[in-house]
Amino acid sequence: MKARVSPEPDTGDRRGARDTGHRGASGRARRREARGPRLRPHPFGLRTRLVLAFLLVAAVGCGTTAALTYRAARSAILEQTQDTAVSAFREQVEALNTPLPVDADTLRSSLLMIARQGKPRPWRVYAEYGSLRVSSTDRPTSSVITPELRARAAAQTVPHGSFQRVVKGGTPYLTIAVPAVFLTHSAQGPPQHTGLVLYAVMDLGAEEANVEAMVAAARDGALPALAIALIPALIAARGVLRPVRELRRAAHSMGRGRLDTRIHAKGSDELADLARTFNESAAELERSVTELRNAEARARRFASDVSHELRTPLAGMLAVTEVLDEDAGSLDSDTARAVRLVSSETGKLAVLVEDLMEISRFDARAAELHTDEVDAADCVRKTLQHRHWTDPAQVVPHLAEGIRARLDPRRFDVVVANLVGNALRHGGAPVTVRLYAEGDQLVTEVADRGPGIHPDVLPHVFDRFYKADRARTRSAGSGLGLAITLENVRLHGGTVTAANHPEGGAVFTVRTPL
Numbered sequence: 001m002k003a004r005v006s007p008e009p010d011t012g013d014r015r016g017a018r019d020t021g022h023r024g025a026s027g028r029a030r031r032r033e034a035r036g037p038r039l040r041p042h043p044f045g046l047r048t049r050l051v052l053a054f055l056l057v058a059a060v061g062c063g064t065t066a067a068l069t070y071r072a073a074r075s076a077i078l079e080q081t082q083d084t085a086v087s088a089f090r091e092q093v094e095a096l097n098t099p100l101p102v103d104a105d106t107l108r109s110s111l112l113m114i115a116r117q118g119k120p121r122p123w124r125v126y127a128e129y130g131s132l133r134v135s136s137t138d139r140p141t142s143s144v145i146t147p148e149l150r151a152r153a154a155a156q157t158v159p160h161g162s163f164q165r166v167v168k169g170g171t172p173y174l175t176i177a178v179p180a181v182f183l184t185h186s187a188q189g190p191p192q193h194t195g196l197v198l199y200a201v202m203d204l205g206a207e208e209a210n211v212e213a214m215v216a217a218a219r220d221g222a223l224p225a226l227a228i229a230l231i232p233a234l235i236a237a238r239g240v241l242r243p244v245r246e247l248r249r250a251a252h253s254m255g256r257g258r259l260d261t262r263i264h265a266k267g268s269d270e271l272a273d274l275a276r277t278f279n280e281s282a283a284e285l286e287r288s289v290t291e292l293r294n295a296e297a298r299a300r301r302f303a304s305d306v307s308h309e310l311r312t313p314l315a316g317m318l319a320v321t322e323v324l325d326e327d328a329g330s331l332d333s334d335t336a337r338a339v340r341l342v343s344s345e346t347g348k349l350a351v352l353v354e355d356l357m358e359i360s361r362f363d364a365r366a367a368e369l370h371t372d373e374v375d376a377a378d379c380v381r382k383t384l385q386h387r388h389w390t391d392p393a394q395v396v397p398h399l400a401e402g403i404r405a406r407l408d409p410r411r412f413d414v415v416v417a418n419l420v421g422n423a424l425r426h427g428g429a430p431v432t433v434r435l436y437a438e439g440d441q442l443v444t445e446v447a448d449r450g451p452g453i454h455p456d457v458l459p460h461v462f463d464r465f466y467k468a469d470r471a472r473t474r475s476a477g478s479g480l481g482l483a484i485t486l487e488n489v490r491l492h493g494g495t496v497t498a499a500n501h502p503e504g505g506a507v508f509t510v511r512t513p514l
Contacts, residue, residue: 051233058229069218074211081120081207082163082174088119089200090161093178102129102196111136114198123200130195144173144201153177153197165204172204243271247278259286300363310353314346321346355480359464362487369408369491376403376442380435383416392430395420399435405442405514411488415496416444418481419508423448427506437514441494444510452500461498462486 092114098107111125115136118125126135126142128150133140144166152162161178180196246263253261261282265275321343328336361367377399389395416433423431427448434445453461460466465479489496494512501507 051230055229055233058225058233065218070211070215073214077207077210078165078204081202081204082165084120085118085123085174085200085202086161086163086176088117089114089123089176089198090178092117093161093180093198096180096198098180098194098196100194102127102132104132104134107132107134108136111198114200118200118202121202121206123202126199126201128197128199142175142199142201144168145175145177145199149175149177149199150197153179153199172208174202174204176200176202240271243275247275250278250282254282254285259289300360306356310349311357314350314353317346318350352480355484358484359480359487362484362491367487367491369411371406371408371492373404373406374409376405376407376444377401377435379407379409379412380416380433380444383413384420384433386413387417387421389420389424394424394429394431395433396430397433397435399433400437403435403437403442403514405512407442407492407512408488411491415485415488415510416446418485419444419446419510422481423450423506423508426450438511440514441511442514444512445507447501447507448505450505452504453498453506458498458500462496 096110096114098110107127107129111127111134115123115125124135124137124142126133126140126145128141135141146164146166149162149164161176163174163176166173166175177197177199180194180198243263243265250261250263259282262279263275265272265279321339324339325343328339331339358367380397380399384390384395384397420431420433423446427450429449431449432445432447434443434447436443457466462482462485464483486496489510489512492512494510496508496510499507499509
């Protein structure tokens with residue numbers, strides 16, 4: 001199966017690069033992403049396992065073939081040799097005319113003649129007659145002849161002969177035993193054993209050498225065969241791994257957000273089925289994500305449109321409630337209480353609408369950052385002064401002077417104000433605001449003296465409209481303050497974290513680049 005990844009260009013929203021000097025690097029990065037991730041080398045990866053499996057099969061095949069060849073060749077060579085030797089020795093014994101009782105000298109002469117006529121090579125011939133031992137060599141008996149062969153020869157009544165292969169001192173021998181018999185006068189009765197048994201011993205070293213030569217040839221031929229088998233092994237591994245790599249690149253492409261990635265698959269094997277399944281799953285996932293994005297976009301547009309439409313009537317309501325607040329002192333107590341309640345709730349609604357519009361701009365990636373080099377400590381002081389948080393019993397600032405940082409003053413003001421206001425509402429006074437530089441980062445810490453944040457709540461403090469107490473439905477805030485803080489910090493390229501101080505109280509830490 002051949003597979004080809006065909007991702008379309010990424011059309012997702014991207015914030016434009018503010019520094020044109022980085023365009024070349026970002027272009028190279030995008031090209032690397034388009035090519036997909038580089039495969040890390042795996043010492044025992046799929047390619048290695050496939051090649052090793054292929055070579056193992058080839059080695060087993062070569063070994064099995066060599067073993068079967070060895071057995072067949074050895075049997076053929078040895079059987080041919082022993083058949084020739086047994087037949088020739090039996091003929092020599094049948095043609096032997098030895099008078100009884102046996103004369104040692106005459107018998108030795110006959111054994112020397114038989115030994116010279118040995119086939120396929122000369123034999124060493126031995127004869128046993130009762131206690132008489134005669135041979136064609138200088139030794140009357142041979143240690144190669146076994147008692148088992150002697151017993152079989154003694155039990156025979158016909159000169160068919162028995163043979164046995166024996167290994168002595170690492171050298172193989174063929175031993176043959178043929179009894180000498182004579183026929184009765186009628187020539188119709190069974191042959192009679194004379195008690196004389198002749199033995200032939202032949203060295204099989206030449207045949208064994210031929211077999212070993214064939215084994216060596218098979219072994220020497222197996223190594224080039226394995227080397228040649230490596231080529232189809234690599235080709236087969238490449239054919240299997242190519243679609244796997246394409247699947248990996250396609251999965252990586254989808255993980256980068258290119259849900260329109262598909263694999264061109266053809267064939268009818270398992271990998272082709274896997275590619276088709278991947279395409280079907282990718283298409284279904286793309287449909288689901290598209291529906292979710294459309295629904296999310298509609299919800300964002302709805303929140304933005306509603307917030308925008310509410311601003312005009314809210315402006316009029318705020319103007320009216322301000323007038324009513326001024327005249328509330330001249331009204332009766334119940335009416336004055338109602339007027340102040342309406343004024344307060346209208347103010348809260350105005351804050352909620354403004355926060356909704358702000359968070360909608362972040363969702364639509366329409367929020368802009370206008371940075372300037374400012375005195376960070378002076379920015380924090382202005383934030384505290386504008387909110388009238390100058391009472392040391394409420395807010396205690398510890399600001400390092402002389403720190404210059406590139407910030408958006410308006411958005412940094414929102415960050416500090418939201419954190420301090422949140423600490424005053426939900427924590428305990430006094431709230432400590434610390435500002436200092438750490439390396440190439442500006443660190444802003446806001447700590448309170450309250451009970452702290454429950455561990456179950458910590459992961460959700462920056463979630464929108466999250467309430468730690470489900471029973472608390474009313475709040476002095478909009479429920480979006482910390483979420484807006486998080487988005488503003490991210491816009492600066494920084495981070496914000498929430499934690500509990502070991503001595504009590506919650507600590508919010510903002511880190512932004514200087």
